[in-house]
Amino acid sequence: MSLLQEEREIILNNEFVDNFDFAEVEDFVRNASKDLFISHTFKTKKKMLVQPRGGFPTYKKQYALNEFFVEANVDVLPLTIDSNTRLNDYATAKKMLRLSEENDIDMLNGYPLVNHGYRTTRKMITHFNKPVSLRHGTPDARLLIETAIASGIFEIEGGPITYLLPYSKNFPLDKAFLYWKYVERVCANYSKLNEPINRESFGPLTATLVPPAITIVIQLLEMMLSLEEGVKSFSVSFSQTGSMNQDIVMGAVIKKLSRHYAKQINCEDATINLVYHQWMGAFPTNKDYAEQLISMSTIIASMVGADKIITKTREEASGIPTKEANAKTVANTQYTLGILNGLPNIVDKEEEEILTLEVHAIMEAVLNDSADTLWRKVFNSIKNGIIDVPFSPHIINHNEMITIRDAKKNIRIIKRGNVPIPDRCFEYEKAQCDLTKDTTSIVNDIIHDIGIMQ
Numbered sequence: 001m002s003l004l005q006e007e008r009e010i011i012l013n014n015e016f017v018d019n020f021d022f023a024e025v026e027d028f029v030r031n032a033s034k035d036l037f038i039s040h041t042f043k044t045k046k047k048m049l050v051q052p053r054g055g056f057p058t059y060k061k062q063y064a065l066n067e068f069f070v071e072a073n074v075d076v077l078p079l080t081i082d083s084n085t086r087l088n089d090y091a092t093a094k095k096m097l098r099l100s101e102e103n104d105i106d107m108l109n110g111y112p113l114v115n116h117g118y119r120t121t122r123k124m125i126t127h128f129n130k131p132v133s134l135r136h137g138t139p140d141a142r143l144l145i146e147t148a149i150a151s152g153i154f155e156i157e158g159g160p161i162t163y164l165l166p167y168s169k170n171f172p173l174d175k176a177f178l179y180w181k182y183v184e185r186v187c188a189n190y191s192k193l194n195e196p197i198n199r200e201s202f203g204p205l206t207a208t209l210v211p212p213a214i215t216i217v218i219q220l221l222e223m224m225l226s227l228e229e230g231v232k233s234f235s236v237s238f239s240q241t242g243s244m245n246q247d248i249v250m251g252a253v254i255k256k257l258s259r260h261y262a263k264q265i266n267c268e269d270a271t272i273n274l275v276y277h278q279w280m281g282a283f284p285t286n287k288d289y290a291e292q293l294i295s296m297s298t299i300i301a302s303m304v305g306a307d308k309i310i311t312k313t314r315e316e317a318s319g320i321p322t323k324e325a326n327a328k329t330v331a332n333t334q335y336t337l338g339i340l341n342g343l344p345n346i347v348d349k350e351e352e353e354i355l356t357l358e359v360h361a362i363m364e365a366v367l368n369d370s371a372d373t374l375w376r377k378v379f380n381s382i383k384n385g386i387i388d389v390p391f392s393p394h395i396i397n398h399n400e401m402i403t404i405r406d407a408k409k410n411i412r413i414i415k416r417g418n419v420p421i422p423d424r425c426f427e428y429e430k431a432q433c434d435l436t437k438d439t440t441s442i443v444n445d446i447i448h449d450i451g452i453m454q
Helices: 003-012 022-031 038-044 059-071 090-103 118-128 142-151 173-191 212-227 244-264 287-304 323-339 349-367 374-383 423-431 439-450
Strands: 049-051 077-080 132-135 155-157 198-200 233-239 271-277 308-310 402-405 411-415
Touching: 003 142, 003 173, 022 142, 038 049, 038 198, 038 271, 049 323, 059 077, 059 118, 059 323, 118 142, 132 142, 142 155, 142 173, 173 212, 173 374, 212 233, 212 244, 212 349, 212 374, 233 244, 244 271, 244 287, 244 349, 271 287, 287 308, 287 323, 349 374, 349 423, 402 439, 411 423
Parallel strands: 049 308, 077 132, 132 155, 155 198, 198 233, 233 271, 271 308
Antiparallel strands: 402 411
8 A cells, every 4th residue: 555545544534534435436536527627628618717706514505506606607616615624623613514504504604525525515516517616725635635526526726835824824834735745646646537636726825915926936836746746737826916917917927937837847748727816805895896896807817818717796895795696796707708809919028027037036046945855945935035925924924025016006026025036127126116205105005005996
């Protein structure tokens, strides 16, 4: 028995897991409908795929949500996991699920997949026969991913950096890398049985003034960590930044460099897709404005040439969106995409050159680290501040990089910390901003920039 299989046996021998049958699960994946694989849908559907967010604790409500989404013409169904499961607290999730079922009140903010079990969840997934994307935010997702794939969920979001630095304060980063290495290998192994399991990184990060260079570097590194374990279908992603031009530049650079770095590790045979998130920052409380923001995000996604768009709702500022609001935004986004024809191809060569130089410089510093494996190089680079995510709560993140918006709403780096932004690029970034202001005014600008769409 391989070391990986020994680890799998231990993880699945969990009091909250009901008799996991490896042979039966392999047989299910081998014979599963290709319509359940988003990697297959990417290949065959000649349009941008539309995916909402959403997850309810009980099977009954999750099933009803999926019915609404299908009626609204969704391309990809979501399954958002509850926060107790994200923290591997299956005991509390079990208790809250039971209270939700008994009182018909949602005591969890998502679907507790491990507690429902794969045999139950598979009935729902195969009934709707559409690809499902697992959204969770879990540093240690080993049991969750095993349960998801056994259920028929063949797209897994997240990664050791993107599901840790924005969400966690103390979870050990080195453990996150090793736990996600397990996930990648499991996904790669199951991919040999049918269509590839798609892995998707989470590009929005903290969704707060994250400069494009940092987002792209992290996307490229999570892609490389995944591909080197054998994954053959990967999605890089980013969210609306607040500047249409910067989004378009970012889309062009991330597509170009993802192919470049996949080739560097001899993985050019892997399929790389681009996912665009509608605005992930603070939403306007005015629901009409929120709808305008969502429509604008859809237009930008089309100009970026995204393969999939992940939607928000007009209710983001007021709490957890209802299934009706979620279904409405799916229908509206599909409508907007349907009427977008002949959009101009905008190219900003100077911005693309600056961003490309920044990404290459950071990637070079990461890859030149003396560690013997890629994950250790990345770990050291975060620890040393070569990768620095603005507004990350994690104790290992340096938080020395400072960003602000320029007059055109582009996110600019005005303090680089230990991030190796080349001097020429750094001077360009600063030159776009008014830095003659006093410190208090600049801090006020940053606070305003965080709530820019409100």
